[in-house]
Amino acid sequence: MTHVHTQSKQLGMWLFLISDTLTFSTFLVCYAYARLANPNWPTPFEFSPGVLTAMLMTLILLTSSLTMVFAVQSMRDGERPVATRWLAATILCGIAFIVLHATEWRHLWQIEKVATSGNPWGVPLFGATFFALTGLHMLHVAGGVIYLSVIAIAVARGKFSTEDVETSGLYWHFVDLVWMFIFPLVYLMSVKA
Amino acid sequence: MTWLRTHVFSTDHKVIGKQYISLAFFSVALGIMLSLIMRFHLIRPDAKIGWFALLWPTGATGGIMTPELYLSLMTIHGTLMVFFVLTTAPQGGFGNYFLPLQIGAPDMAFPVLNMLSFWTTFLALLTLLAAFFVEGGAPLGGWTAYPPLSALGQIAGPGQGLGMDCWIVSIALFSIASLMGAINFITTVLDMRTQGMDLMRMPLTCWGWFITAIISLLAFGVLLAAGLLLLMDRNLGTSFFLPAGLVVSDQLQNHSGGSPILWQHLFWFFGHPEVYIAILPGMGIVSTVLSVFSRKPIFGYKAMVFAMFAIALLGFLVWGHHMFISGMSPYSAMTFSVLTLAVGVPSAIKTFNWLGTIWGGDLHFTPAMLFALGFVSVFVSGGLTGLFLGQPAIDLYFHDTYFVVGHFHMIMGVAAIFAMFSAMYYWFPKMHGRMMNAPLGHVHFYLTFLGVYAIFIPMHFLGIMGAPRRYSDFKELEFLADAGVLQKFTTHSAYFTAAVQLIFFGNYFYAKRRGPAAEVNPWRATTLEWQPSSRPEVHRGPDVYSLPGAREDFVMQQDKK
Numbered sequence: 001m002t003h004v005h006t007q008s009k010q011l012g013m014w015l016f017l018i019s020d021t022l023t024f025s026t027f028l029v030c031y032a033y034a035r036l037a038n039p040n041w042p043t044p045f046e047f048s049p050g051v052l053t054a055m056l057m058t059l060i061l062l063t064s065s066l067t068m069v070f071a072v073q074s075m076r077d078g079e080r081p082v083a084t085r086w087l088a089a090t091i092l093c094g095i096a097f098i099v100l101h102a103t104e105w106r107h108l109w110q111i112e113k114v115a116t117s118g119n120p121w122g123v124p125l126f127g128a129t130f131f132a133l134t135g136l137h138m139l140h141v142a143g144g145v146i147y148l149s150v151i152a153i154a155v156a157r158g159k160f161s162t163e164d165v166e167t168s169g170l171y172w173h174f175v176d177l178v179w180m181f182i183f184p185l186v187y188l189m190s191v192k193a
Numbered sequence: 194m195t196w197l198r199t200h201v202f203s204t205d206h207k208v209i210g211k212q213y214i215s216l217a218f219f220s221v222a223l224g225i226m227l228s229l230i231m232r233f234h235l236i237r238p239d240a241k242i243g244w245f246a247l248l249w250p251t252g253a254t255g256g257i258m259t260p261e262l263y264l265s266l267m268t269i270h271g272t273l274m275v276f277f278v279l280t281t282a283p284q285g286g287f288g289n290y291f292l293p294l295q296i297g298a299p300d301m302a303f304p305v306l307n308m309l310s311f312w313t314t315f316l317a318l319l320t321l322l323a324a325f326f327v328e329g330g331a332p333l334g335g336w337t338a339y340p341p342l343s344a345l346g347q348i349a350g351p352g353q354g355l356g357m358d359c360w361i362v363s364i365a366l367f368s369i370a371s372l373m374g375a376i377n378f379i380t381t382v383l384d385m386r387t388q389g390m391d392l393m394r395m396p397l398t399c400w401g402w403f404i405t406a407i408i409s410l411l412a413f414g415v416l417l418a419a420g421l422l423l424l425m426d427r428n429l430g431t432s433f434f435l436p437a438g439l440v441v442s443d444q445l446q447n448h449s450g451g452s453p454i455l456w457q458h459l460f461w462f463f464g465h466p467e468v469y470i471a472i473l474p475g476m477g478i479v480s481t482v483l484s485v486f487s488r489k490p491i492f493g494y495k496a497m498v499f500a501m502f503a504i505a506l507l508g509f510l511v512w513g514h515h516m517f518i519s520g521m522s523p524y525s526a527m528t529f530s531v532l533t534l535a536v537g538v539p540s541a542i543k544t545f546n547w548l549g550t551i552w553g554g555d556l557h558f559t560p561a562m563l564f565a566l567g568f569v570s571v572f573v574s575g576g577l578t579g580l581f582l583g584q585p586a587i588d589l590y591f592h593d594t595y596f597v598v599g600h601f602h603m604i605m606g607v608a609a610i611f612a613m614f615s616a617m618y619y620w621f622p623k624m625h626g627r628m629m630n631a632p633l634g635h636v637h638f639y640l641t642f643l644g645v646y647a648i649f650i651p652m653h654f655l656g657i658m659g660a661p662r663r664y665s666d667f668k669e670l671e672f673l674a675d676a677g678v679l680q681k682f683t684t685h686s687a688y689f690t691a692a693v694q695l696i697f698f699g700n701y702f703y704a705k706r707r708g709p710a711a712e713v714n715p716w717r718a719t720t721l722e723w724q725p726s727s728r729p730e731v732h733r734g735p736d737v738y739s740l741p742g743a744r745e746d747f748v749m750q751q752d753k754k
Contacts, residue, residue, distance in 0.1 A: 012303060015410060034433070116430055
């Protein structure tokens with residue numbers, strides 16, 4: 001077994017993110033198609049709680065990107081305990097995002113009666129695209145939380161280098177970036193007029 | 194445990210390469226058998242075959258094959274051949290084995306990822322084959338799995354139930370495996386080259402694998418997403434690919450708002466680049482083999498590299514030519530048509546450069562060389578018929594006929610397979626330390642060459658006569674009454690060509706155990722894999738042959754002088 005260059009890991013992560021961009025783009029293209037093909041597309045999101053929750057989630061994700069930057073910086077400065085704490089903060093933000101998102105899903109599901117197969121407004125693709133897009137994204141956040149936990153535990157034990165933390169940072173910022181597309185396209189464009 | 198580590202769950206690129214090749218061998222053998230059963234059925238649709246009933250109790254009750262069974266055989270044949278043979282063997286097989294050796298790298302950049310990639314592919318193959326054994330049997334939709342029928346479940350046909358789910362999961366797994374492979378290949382080429390191995394000093398084989406990996410990286414993510422959406426349509430009741438008012442099996446389907454054309458766009462955005470995923474590694478291999486056995490440098494190395502990039506780029510812009518009859522605007526069709534015909538330019542550059550390479554060369558007709566020349570031949574034959582299909586007006590007539598079947602088998606199937614034969618005869622001494630029998634290789638080549646033309650040229654005529662593809666039986670089509678003789682000829686050619694492949698397999702397995710020992714560099718080639726030395730420094734490009742004043746007529750890439 002050969003030694004893996006750390007730069008190679010970062011290159012590998014960039015390549016994965018390129019392919020993942022294509023996967024998300026496919027979902028977004030389908031969403032765009034669905035909206036264009038269904039002129040009676042519903043716009044059900046009230047400012048409160050719908051959009052407000054989504055804004056809070058956006059804020060949390062943005063904060064988590066900032067704590068991730070601090071984690072990488074602390075690793076560069078050689079302060080592993082500090083880096084571990086920043087990583088933990090990032091993970092907590094990720095979990096908070098998932099919890100808020102889950103309540104949002106539950107609200108849509110149980111109160112608004114939106115399912116993947118249909119909804120009260122008669123445009124089944126509304127729920128389908130919503131759950132597909134946010135579901136794929138939430139899967140990425142959940143994966144990121146697990147990934148960062150592995151990194152954080154290793155960093156706390158004195159293993160892994162700055163580059164490894166940077167590589168995980170690339171992934172986390174990407175997940176954050178994807179949300180910056182989903183938030184306006186899915187929520188803000190469907191605010192109740 | 195050590196045996197498992199070194200032979201099964203190995204992270205060594207050479208072992209993984211061989212595992213991919215074994216997987217492709219198994220798949221190609223199964224794929225050929227399925228095609229022979231289909232060809233048999235086409236000329237004797239009413240035959241009662243006892244073991245059909247044994248294998249497929251519901252699909253062939255009493256031994257007579259149902260149209261549904263024919264379609265499921267065709268689906269698995271296509272999926273096996275496109276994904277598990279043409280995508281795995283050239284890239285995962287030969288690429289894994291020889292890319293690190295040729296660029297002087299100790300292994301691939303991510304050995305564990307490499308192993309995972311193979312085993313995910315293996316799992317995908319098992320999932321696909323499981324489709325034969327689940328309730329309803331294998332899916333009926335072909336390797337393109339067009340909705341709406343693929344998105345509805347059992348109601349659309351026996352194999353469209355659980356079998357279709359198996360198919361989609363298999364393809365999703367395969368996409369993930371291919372993405373892992375693509376990341377590995379690109380990183381290896383960019384990060385792991387030995388000292389002095391500039392990009393423009395890489396053998397063209399490495400360029401082929403590198404560019405194929407770039408295409409895979411961009412294409413498989415889309416297929417994965419499309420597969421997930423199709424699974425949602427089937428299992429979560431969404432309507433991405435299903436319009437309103439659909440009546441299937443006399444029942445109104447409770448879906449609305451989606452479009453089957455959306456799937457066609459997504460599928461072919463992947464599907465067309467997939468064609469180049471199958472053929473580009475072959476182009477690299479053929480370039481190297483022609484150069485070695487002409488004892489001449491490749492003609493126009495830079496042009497070859499840029500032509501491959503041009504093909505890769507254009508490959509992403511032409512998916513609409515698979516959809517000319519889907520009701521697209523004539524303006525779109527025109528655009529796709531012009532872009533499609535533009536692929537002819539880099540393809541012609543490559544073909545002329547191959548001819549330029551052998552022009553005036555000192556040709557050595559080894560089996561590897563013969564198959565490389567055969568590749569150029571079938572590539573031209575298959576490419577020319579592509580010009581017909583690339584024009585909307587002519588495609589209206591040829592679409593979904595045997596003309597298309599003949600065309601893509603020639604350019605995608607046979608051409609890529611010829612390149613793999615060439616690679617196998619060429620690299621066998623390196624992989625197994627022994628020589629394959631050359632006279633048998635000659636016989637194998639000439640008979641195969643005749644055989645494939647005998648199979649696929651008549652298909653073009655069948656297509657011109659209007660024979661539709663994917664029909665299990667032509668009895669009712671009176672205008673094809675005269676085509677029976679062509680069908681018979683094609684079927685017997687297929688039997689013949691399949692039988693000829695036994696010569697290859699016999700030669701291969703015999704040589705693996707008993708073949709005469711090979712020299713270190715039997716073909717007197719210049720690339721690094723023929724001179725084992727750890728991380729050599731490289732001083733020149735890959736093909737310096739017929740050099741005046743040199744000790745031999747070639748100089749290795751790592752030699753100072």
